[in-house]
Amino acid sequence: MLQSKNINTEMDWRSILGHTLEEEYNYAPRIEGKIPDNLKGTLYRNGPGRFDRGGRRKEQLLDGDGMIQSFQLLGGTAHYQNRFVRTEKYIEEEKAGKLLHETWSTRAPGGFLANLGLPRIKCQAGVTTVCRNDKLYAFDEVSNPYILDGEDLSTVGSEPVGTIDIRNYKAHTKINAKTGDWILFGTEFGKVMKAQFVIQSKTGEIKSEFSFDLPRPSYMHDFFETENFVILNLQPCGLNLGSTLLGLTSFISSLNWKPEKGNLLVAMHKSGTEKPIIMEAPTAWMWHSYNAYEVGNTIIADFVGFEKPDHFLGEDAAFKTIMNGSMGVAESKGTSRRYEIDLVAKTVKENTVATNAVEFPVINMSKSGQNYQYGYTSMGLDNNIFHSAIARVDFNDGQVSHYDFGDTVHVGEPIFAPDPTRSNDESKGWLLTLGLNGETGKSFLSILDAASLADGPVATLHLEHHSPLSFHGFWRAG
Ligand SMILES: [Fe+2]
Numbered sequence: 517m518l519q520s521k522n523i524n525t526e527m528d529w530r531s532i533l534g535h536t537l538e539e540e541y542n543y544a545p546r547i548e549g550k551i552p553d554n555l556k557g558t559l560y561r562n563g564p565g566r567f568d569r570g571g572r573r574k575e576q577l578l579d580g581d582g583m584i585q586s587f588q589l590l591g592g593t594a595h596y597q598n599r600f601v602r603t604e605k606y607i608e609e610e611k612a613g614k615l616l617h618e619t620w621s622t623r624a625p626g627g628f629l630a631n632l633g634l635p636r637i638k639c640q641a642g643v644t645t646v647c648r649n650d651k652l653y654a655f656d657e658v659s660n661p662y663i664l665d666g667e668d669l670s671t672v673g674s675e676p677v678g679t680i681d682i683r684n685y686k687a688h689t690k691i692n693a694k695t696g697d698w699i700l701f702g703t704e705f706g707k708v709m710k711a712q713f714v715i716q717s718k719t720g721e722i723k724s725e726f727s728f729d730l731p732r733p734s735y736m737h738d739f740f741e742t743e744n745f746v747i748l749n750l751q752p753c754g755l756n757l758g759s760t761l762l763g764l765t766s767f768i769s770s771l772n773w774k775p776e777k778g779n780l781l782v783a784m785h786k787s788g789t790e791k792p793i794i795m796e797a798p799t800a801w802m803w804h805s806y807n808a809y810e811v812g813n814t815i816i817a818d819f820v821g822f823e824k825p826d827h828f829l830g831e832d833a834a835f836k837t838i839m840n841g842s843m844g845v846a847e848s849k850g851t852s853r854r855y856e857i858d859l860v861a862k863t864v865k866e867n868t869v870a871t872n873a874v875e876f877p878v879i880n881m882s883k884s885g886q887n888y889q890y891g892y893t894s895m896g897l898d899n900n901i902f903h904s905a906i907a908r909v910d911f912n913d914g915q916v917s918h919y920d921f922g923d924t925v926h927v928g929e930p931i932f933a934p935d936p937t938r939s940n941d942e943s944k945g946w947l948l949t950l951g952l953n954g955e956t957g958k959s960f961l962s963i964l965d966a967a968s969l970a971d972g973p974v975a976t977l978h979l980e981h982h983s984p985l986s987f988h989g990f991w992r993a994g
Pocket residue numbers: 643687688737803804987988
């Protein structure tokens with residue numbers, strides 16, 4: 517097996533996902549197959565691109581400087597760019613030639629004295645990207661989002677979206693398909709944990725902003741949104757503040773999983789003026805939601821749920837060991853699950869819709885917050901957390917169709933690009949997924965027909981280098 521320039525054959529090839537990509541590129545990739553004529557727009561992706569400096573390395577795959585990639589598709593042609601977000605952290609560390617700051621998995625250099633007090637994690641702007649009113653945003657889970665130029669990917673600056681004090685904008689936001697509203701949230705650990713929301717109208721005005729106390733602390737990454745409600749999923753994962761304050765452990769090492777506590781769902785009306793509705797739910801770890809919608813007084817909320825986050829937390833977690841070239845623990849698999857939330861009875865039923873190992877759920881965004889049928893994910897046939905297939909889940913009957921790229925390929929989140937000529941049909945469009953070929957050590961973008969996945973890619977754009985793990989993307993049509 518051929519490996520990339522900085523990996524030896526003893527290492528699991530998937531550790532290439534945790535290799536820094538030093539260069540910033542701008543070129544037309546080789547196209548195999550034919551890009552559909554109706555597929556016109558830009559796919560933006562965000563993820564960690566730099567994991568080391570000056571001989572020091574990040575301890576987790578999820579932790580690195582944010583790198584935006586763009587794939588511009590127009591009239592059968594393609595253009596590729598990648599560029600690092602020039603965060604304060606990136607600029608300071610670039611100048612110093614070494615890592616200076618504490619991040620999710622890795623404390624700042626200098627031992628506990630340099631890490632005393634509340635975590636001072638610097639924004640890396642490396643999780644999600646959203647294009648909104650001609651601004652391209654890059655989000656992390658701390659501080660304000662960064663704003664970039666959507667054409668050349670240069671960094672413009674950093675600013676809040678709302679006016680209330682949100683110290684930690686979460687990476688995941690929602691755009692309601694019916695109203696066009698953009699819903700953002702943040703959280704703040706403290707004596708009492710707070711949730712904060714900003715709802716921005718389609719044209720950029722603030723429609724609603726509110727903050728409320730949560731019944732207990734919980735690390736959350738994503739949420740649910742419907743026409744009238746936002747719903748938080750408080751999984752039983754708190755923060756061991758003692759060791760963090762003493763500077764002994766990183767933020768991630770301070771997270772503690774207490775499955776016996778179960779989950780709590782907190783539904784809040786979008787006006788922000790009503791009392792939150794708190795409901796108990798079975799234990800589940802949730803990185804990501806598919807979608808949610810209302811049926812009378814019931815909310816249907818779909819997500820990928822794990823029995824436990826063993827791939828993420830613990831010394832032998834796969835996201836940690838893969839940084840040193842070996843596959844660690846990832847026994848628990850993410851499955852497609854549905855909550856039926858009765859807002860009157862204040863009860864939650866959880867059902868498993870499909871048992872396949874999946875992650876990175878997406879939908880046709882024209883159905884966001886609305887009744888819908890299809891979800892799309894990456895899927896593992898042989899591995900619970902590093903996936904080789906792209907799948908479609910039919911939420912009406914639980915049927916799953918998929919295309920597998922093979923056991924020496926890794927593929928990530930598939931972004932749905934709707935077919936503009938068939939916009940009244942939720943199923944019509946393409947899935948764009950960034951893959952890594954373990955044989956060549958290089959990455960590619962495959963385009964699949966979302967309604968006939970099993971046929972495989974209709975076109976593949978071959979990159980001249982590898983791409984580190986890319987978390988999330990956004991399709992800007994036109
Ligand atoms: Fe995410």
